[in-house]
Amino acid sequence: CFSQSFAKNYARTLQREAGGNPFWLRLILSSVLSYAVSPDAPPAFFERTKDGWQLGVGASLKAVTMPQQIIGGLQAELQELPSSLYDLLQCAAHIGIEFNASVVAEALSKPLLD
16 A cells, blocks of 8 residues: 555656546556566665555656557557548647647648538
């Protein structure tokens, strides 16, 4: 069990990193757990204290990266999409998490209802 303060702070960090997207949250958690047991992780990435589990001394979430197999899998799935949809998603991703459909349509030189 994680300490209450660690759990609250970690939950906020994960929510911020995932942007509220449950799919990304699952991938991030999977990556953290994979990293925590990997040889690249510092000793005691998670440490048990009298108050529960916490990040170990020297451990940082910044060191955790998305595994290449997940990134490759996502890229492969996206490339299976029709090119017009792939282009639309790629354009929207460059604009940001929140965007206006008219901005994407204009960037793609497409009518808004196409």
